[in-house]
Amino acid sequence: MTDNQEPHYTENVQEHLLQVQRLLEKHALVEAVAHQQELPRADRHELVDKLLHKRHLAELREKLSGLHSADIAYILEALPIEQRLLVWDQVKADRDGEILIEVSDAVRESLIATMSREELREAAEQLDTDEIADLAPDLPQAVMRDVFKSLSIEEREQLRAAMSYPEDSVGALMDFSMIHVREDVTLEVVSRYLRRFDELPDHTDQVFVVDRDDRFKGVLPINLIVVNEPERIVGSLMLADTILLHPEDKAEQASQAFERYDLVSAPVVDEDGKLVGRVTVNVVLDFIRTESESDVLNLAGLREEEDIFASVWKSAKNRWMWLALNLCTAFFASRVIGSFEGTIEKFVALATLMPIVAGIAGNSGNQTITIIIRSLALGQITTPNARHLMLKELAISTLNGLVWGGVAGLFAYFLYKSLPLGLVMTGAMLLNLLLGAIVGMLIPLAMQRMGRDPAIGSSVMLTAITDSGGFFIFLGLATIFLI
Amino acid sequence: MTDNQEPHYTENVQEHLLQVQRLLEKHALVEAVAHQQELPRADRHELVDKLLHKRHLAELREKLSGLHSADIAYILEALPIEQRLLVWDQVKADRDGEILIEVSDAVRESLIATMSREELREAAEQLDTDEIADLAPDLPQAVMRDVFKSLSIEEREQLRAAMSYPEDSVGALMDFSMIHVREDVTLEVVSRYLRRFDELPDHTDQVFVVDRDDRFKGVLPINLIVVNEPERIVGSLMLADTILLHPEDKAEQASQAFERYDLVSAPVVDEDGKLVGRVTVNVVLDFIRTESESDVLNLAGLREEEDIFASVWKSAKNRWMWLALNLCTAFFASRVIGSFEGTIEKFVALATLMPIVAGIAGNSGNQTITIIIRSLALGQITTPNARHLMLKELAISTLNGLVWGGVAGLFAYFLYKSLPLGLVMTGAMLLNLLLGAIVGMLIPLAMQRMGRDPAIGSSVMLTAITDSGGFFIFLGLATIFLI
Numbered sequence: 001m002t003d004n005q006e007p008h009y010t011e012n013v014q015e016h017l018l019q020v021q022r023l024l025e026k027h028a029l030v031e032a033v034a035h036q037q038e039l040p041r042a043d044r045h046e047l048v049d050k051l052l053h054k055r056h057l058a059e060l061r062e063k064l065s066g067l068h069s070a071d072i073a074y075i076l077e078a079l080p081i082e083q084r085l086l087v088w089d090q091v092k093a094d095r096d097g098e099i100l101i102e103v104s105d106a107v108r109e110s111l112i113a114t115m116s117r118e119e120l121r122e123a124a125e126q127l128d129t130d131e132i133a134d135l136a137p138d139l140p141q142a143v144m145r146d147v148f149k150s151l152s153i154e155e156r157e158q159l160r161a162a163m164s165y166p167e168d169s170v171g172a173l174m175d176f177s178m179i180h181v182r183e184d185v186t187l188e189v190v191s192r193y194l195r196r197f198d199e200l201p202d203h204t205d206q207v208f209v210v211d212r213d214d215r216f217k218g219v220l221p222i223n224l225i226v227v228n229e230p231e232r233i234v235g236s237l238m239l240a241d242t243i244l245l246h247p248e249d250k251a252e253q254a255s256q257a258f259e260r261y262d263l264v265s266a267p268v269v270d271e272d273g274k275l276v277g278r279v280t281v282n283v284v285l286d287f288i289r290t291e292s293e294s295d296v297l298n299l300a301g302l303r304e305e306e307d308i309f310a311s312v313w314k315s316a317k318n319r320w321m322w323l324a325l326n327l328c329t330a331f332f333a334s335r336v337i338g339s340f341e342g343t344i345e346k347f348v349a350l351a352t353l354m355p356i357v358a359g360i361a362g363n364s365g366n367q368t369i370t371i372i373i374r375s376l377a378l379g380q381i382t383t384p385n386a387r388h389l390m391l392k393e394l395a396i397s398t399l400n401g402l403v404w405g406g407v408a409g410l411f412a413y414f415l416y417k418s419l420p421l422g423l424v425m426t427g428a429m430l431l432n433l434l435l436g437a438i439v440g441m442l443i444p445l446a447m448q449r450m451g452r453d454p455a456i457g458s459s460v461m462l463t464a465i466t467d468s469g470g471f472f473i474f475l476g477l478a479t480i481f482l483i
Numbered sequence: 484m485t486d487n488q489e490p491h492y493t494e495n496v497q498e499h500l501l502q503v504q505r506l507l508e509k510h511a512l513v514e515a516v517a518h519q520q521e522l523p524r525a526d527r528h529e530l531v532d533k534l535l536h537k538r539h540l541a542e543l544r545e546k547l548s549g550l551h552s553a554d555i556a557y558i559l560e561a562l563p564i565e566q567r568l569l570v571w572d573q574v575k576a577d578r579d580g581e582i583l584i585e586v587s588d589a590v591r592e593s594l595i596a597t598m599s600r601e602e603l604r605e606a607a608e609q610l611d612t613d614e615i616a617d618l619a620p621d622l623p624q625a626v627m628r629d630v631f632k633s634l635s636i637e638e639r640e641q642l643r644a645a646m647s648y649p650e651d652s653v654g655a656l657m658d659f660s661m662i663h664v665r666e667d668v669t670l671e672v673v674s675r676y677l678r679r680f681d682e683l684p685d686h687t688d689q690v691f692v693v694d695r696d697d698r699f700k701g702v703l704p705i706n707l708i709v710v711n712e713p714e715r716i717v718g719s720l721m722l723a724d725t726i727l728l729h730p731e732d733k734a735e736q737a738s739q740a741f742e743r744y745d746l747v748s749a750p751v752v753d754e755d756g757k758l759v760g761r762v763t764v765n766v767v768l769d770f771i772r773t774e775s776e777s778d779v780l781n782l783a784g785l786r787e788e789e790d791i792f793a794s795v796w797k798s799a800k801n802r803w804m805w806l807a808l809n810l811c812t813a814f815f816a817s818r819v820i821g822s823f824e825g826t827i828e829k830f831v832a833l834a835t836l837m838p839i840v841a842g843i844a845g846n847s848g849n850q851t852i853t854i855i856i857r858s859l860a861l862g863q864i865t866t867p868n869a870r871h872l873m874l875k876e877l878a879i880s881t882l883n884g885l886v887w888g889g890v891a892g893l894f895a896y897f898l899y900k901s902l903p904l905g906l907v908m909t910g911a912m913l914l915n916l917l918l919g920a921i922v923g924m925l926i927p928l929a930m931q932r933m934g935r936d937p938a939i940g941s942s943v944m945l946t947a948i949t950d951s952g953g954f955f956i957f958l959g960l961a962t963i964f965l966i
Contacts, residue, residue, distance in 0.1 A: 070743040077863060198710065202745060226678070226709070227677055228678070264686065281764050281768070282764075285768060288771055296775075296779065300852070302850055306854055308863060308871075312878040316883065319847070320883075322846065323846060323887055331839065334836055348828045349821075349824070355813060355838060367784060370780060371789055374788070379557075380560060388792070395795040396795050400806060404806055
């Protein structure tokens with residue numbers, strides 16, 4: 001195979017999955033044969049088992065040993081629980097740790113549930129302290145105690161630090177694999193020091209310059225070591241004016257800094273200016289992906305990501321809060337309609353038109369919410385900007401109310417040949433669109449002010465208001481002007 | 484100022500914005516004074532202008548010259564159009580190019596609209612060819628012709644290549660700032676070669692090893708140059724088994740590879756195995772952020788990201804497609820209800836209950852869509868998995884139908900003291916939830932099969948079906964069993 005025919009990485013991963021599935025099918029077939037042809041069971045089973053069954057598993061083991069942990073994680077996630085555990089059993093024990101780190105939370109849970117305390121301890125001990133901290137919430141306490149005992153004093157300190165920061169802080173993203181040098185040495189000395197490593201920690205694009213008290217002085221990009229003469233002094237080349245992160249910073253802010261300044265790694269210093277760790281771009285990438293996924297999941301009212309092979313019961317529970325909440329608001333809206341039963345009885349056309357009024361304002365209000373949440377995330381909402389935006393959203397809603405309310409009014413007029421009905425329709429659309437715009441602005445701003453994530457729950461509150469409000473406005477206007 | 488008091492980067496950016504806004508306010512105040520006190524206008528205006536007005540602008544210019552381009556881009560995005568253009572005028576012309584690259588599409592449009600052909604040409608000429616390609620769609624043709632003429636033959640070739648790939652391909656992400664070396668030289672030679680650069684291109688974590696025909700042979704991480712003895716031969720250290728991207732690959736696949744394998748840069752080779760460019764993690768980060776933002780925007784039916792200071796008219800147009808589409812489906816649903824007017828007239832309670840049936844199935848179906856789209860994006864949907872998922876979603880909907888349909892049935896029963904009505908309610912909820920699950924599965928799968936993005940429009944189609952379907956099922960059952 002020449003280099004340019006090297007298998008295509010994307011086909012690779014799915015190809016790997018298909019190969020694994022094929023091996024699992026063969027394995028399952030053999031199992032089925034062994035169990036079906038019961039007589040003479042003992043011999044046959046033993047024979048088949050020895051000849052074929054084990055062979056497929058051995059093939060599977062070999063296949064897996066050639067794969068990147070991230071690819072194994074992908075395969076585990078894409079397999080139903082039974083096959084997943086079969087594959088998991090064939091993974092070499094010394095890779096358990098890194099794979100547990102790679103898989104999604106839900107799948108990790110399913111894997112950990114099958115492992116013994118001993119296996120878990122061994123898996124955890126293969127990891128760096130910052131990775132152990134990531135795994136910690138899923139591990140039994142007894143295992144964590146064992147792991148803790150096996151660490152050096154410095155590592156225990158790191159683990160304690162990493163576990164002490166909230167999940168959405170820089171402290172939770174940072175690792176401790178940073179290289180530090182002094183500012184008064186030459187590049188020659190730095191190079192000699194670096195050569196003592198077999199390889200540098202991943203994502204080492206810069207080494208950190210500290211004084212003898214571990215206070216952060218600056219960074220020295222590896223590239224500068226490479227392009228400069230060995231006699232140069234670190235202090236004369238290092239960059240002192242650089243991004244500094246703090247462990248208690250919000251992770252979201254750090255990720256914006258990485259995007260904005262195109263960073264590969266960044267130092268983390270504590271309030272005394274001491275270097276305590278670093279954040280690398282791969283962790284930021286994972287963070288951004290996870291955040292954006294959980295945004296999408298939250299919009300649909302899924303509490304957390306779902307293992308696609310989780311039990312029906314587990315998946316249903318993940319979705320119930322949202323459905324229950326929506327049911328409550330629907331009951332409320334239903335009672336709003338109920339209070340106008342008399343009006344509807346007299347003019348049944350109202351029942352056919354009212355969902356239009358409620359629905360469009362919900363759509364339009366959701367557009368407002370999306371714009372506001374995005375602007376909040378980008379830090380664009382200052383006091384004058386907020387005023388400007390409010391006026392603009394109201395203007396857009398007025399325009400929409402006249403245009404689409406007008407269309408809906410004509411629709412009602414032509415259907416039921418009633419001019420008053422058409423006017424009530426247009427008026428109700430306009431008012432409800434304005435309501436949607438106001439509520440769509442205020443909900444995320446209020447949630448932000450209360451320190452809550454405006455992306456969670458804004459939409460369901462809005463829809464509750466535009467639904468009930470729409471029914472109330474439309475049926476209310478109809479009661480006044482039509483009856 | 485000691486190092487550990489270095490201004491905090493996050494406070495920094497917003498602090499910068501506030502400082503700029505303060506300067507703009509002072510400037511505006513002076514302008515206002517100059518215009519209000521009309522007599523003796525000429526003198527006063529000139530005086531004020533000279534003494535204060537210009538001073539604030541000079542201060543502003545100085546402030547801006549100390550800022551990172553990405554920070555200026557942020558400030559431009561957070562300012563209303565008039566102030567934005569004032570600030571834009573104070574930015575040094577030689578930074579125009581990099582800032583235009585940083586700002587969002589909508590804001591870029593507003594800036595470019597004010598620039599002369601000459602200014603645009605100069606701005607574009609400050610950029611690398613891959614960046615010019617990014618800017619190209621927004622530049623007038625005449626400017627692009629000028630820019631093209633100013634490039635070297637090699638650069639023209641690069642620009643042509645970069646512009647020829649679709650926006651969502653690896654070709655559109657790649658740049659041409661890669662360093663290549665031969666496999667038969669020593670690290671010593673490589674180091675000497677690298678020292679000829681003042682600095683290496685950003686994100687150079689590896690150099691690329693090619694043969695004399697530019698065919699890709701492998702990568703040599705800079706870290707390996709640093710930790711190994713200078714006598715080592717490149718060929719003995721380089722990694723031949725590495726991720727290769729192809730210009731026509733989907734950008735999404737490349738971004739998954741970066742996440743999966745924690746890459747900082749990756750080589751791009753053409754079908755002949757020739758090295759044509761590289762992709763770096765900062766571009767991937769931007770791509771992921773943009774994608775996830777456009778997912779969220781699309782879910783709310785916003786065609787593109789909105790400049791928060793765009794005109795009402797422009798913003799409204801951005802939102803109209805969606806509202807028009809929703810209005811059409813609402814009209815249709817309204818006609819479905821209309822065909823049961825006779826039934827509603829006889830039993831007006833139906834009008835109060837029908838929105839519950841429609842709404843909950845829409846919510847539940849959207850959860851199904853979200854799960855399916857996510858699994859599709861992760862490549863987890865194989866034929867057996869799809870079958871498994873379909874059965875599971877149906878099971879969840881049956882469970883939800885019994886539980887929440889039961890609750891809604893009880894609600895209806897207690898309100899209207901009619902057992903048949905309660906049973907119709909429960910039955911309709913169950914059937915419509917099943918409809919939502921089936922449609923929520925089939926729509927994204929069908930869109931994927933047709934080669935379309937399943938995230939766009941799935942939700943509105945689903946809601947159309949669960950609304951009309953819900954009204955039809957509920958009122959239909961009611962007509963059969965209650966009238």
